Amino acid sequence: DSGVTQTPKHLITATGQRVTLRCSPRSGDLSVYWYQQSLDQGLQFLIQYYNGEERAKGNILERFSAQQFPDLHSELNLSSLELGDSALYFCASSSSPNTEAFFGQGTRLTVV
Amino acid sequence: SQQGEEDPQALSIQEGENATMNCSYKTSINNLQWYRQNSGRGLVHLILIRSNEREKHSGRLRVTLDTSKKSSSLLITASRAADTASYFCAPRGAAGNKLTFGGGTRVLVKP
Numbered sequence: 001d002s003g004v005t006q007t008p009k010h011l012i013t014a015t016g017q018r019v020t021l022r023c024s025p026r027s028g029d030l031s032v033y034w035y036q037q038s039l040d041q042g043l044q045f046l047i048q049y050y051n052g053e054e055r056a057k058g059n060i061l062e063r064f065s066a067q068q069f070p071d072l073h074s075e076l077n078l079s080s081l082e083l084g085d086s087a088l089y090f091c092a093s094s095s096s097p098n099t100e101a102f103f104g105q106g107t108r109l110t111v112v
Numbered sequence: 113s114q115q116g117e118e119d120p121q122a123l124s125i126q127e128g129e130n131a132t133m134n135c136s137y138k139t140s141i142n143n144l145q146w147y148r149q150n151s152g153r154g155l156v157h158l159i160l161i162r163s164n165e166r167e168k169h170s171g172r173l174r175v176t177l178d179t180s181k182k183s184s185s186l187l188i189t190a191s192r193a194a195d196t197a198s199y200f201c202a203p204r205g206a207a208g209n210k211l212t213f214g215g216g217t218r219v220l221v222k223p
Contacts (some may be wrong), residue, residue, distance in 0.1 A: 002154065002156070004154075033211055033223075042213070042214075042215055042216075043149075043155075043200070043212065043213045043216075045210055045212045047210065048210060056210040058210060058212070071181075076172075078114055088152065090154050090155070092154070092211070093157070097207070098142050098143060098204040098206065098207070099160070100151065100157040100160050101145075101155075101157060101211055102157065103154030103155045103156070104154055105153065105154050106153070106154055
């Protein structure tokens with residue numbers, strides 16, 4: 001158990017819908033990272049937060065947004081979903097921006 | 113980009129053999145991290161080696177770092193079927209750049 005909790009574990013939704021994925025980092029970790037992993041794309045970095053502030057951005061689509069709340073949990077919002085958004089979404093946390101990261105078990109999103 | 117590139121892309125060995133994989137990167141680093149991912153699971157941190165270290169051990173894992181060549185290697189000794197996974201390196205700068213990953217090395221350990 002990494003200490004990082006992601007909910008839900010599985011999500012099936014229809015095209016055009018909006019979903020919210022939640023991540024609770026390890027106790028005390030200030031950095032949160034989000035990733036998308038699909039079969040043909042590898043592990044794609046989406047966005048990183050540190051203590052509530054956006055720290056780095058990857059190839060995150062405009063339809064996607066995220067935030068980190070004062071209690072340090074984070075949410076990734078995916079809207080106007082397309083079939084191609086079906087993937088595993090991982091959250092990770094670390095105590096500071098360049099220390100080792102701990103990954104959650106992921107949310108498997110299926111868009112039908 | 114701070115992303116590391118792992119080599120080879122895939123590796124198949126017999127149980128009990130050693131597995132070696134390499135990582136190359138392009139910019140200066142503060143540390144370099146190795147991770148393992150079992151199929152469909154989240155990445156698991158294996159070892160962090162700092163830029164002023166040359167070698168580090170953890171159980172059956174040995175990591176080396178050559179900052180002059182901007183490269184690192186991960187050696188798994190006496191491999192087991194449970195070592196079957198993808199392995200990724202992540203070079204990290206002092207400022208805490210994006211934590212990005214390359215394509216990884218897929219290791220298959222055959223019983």
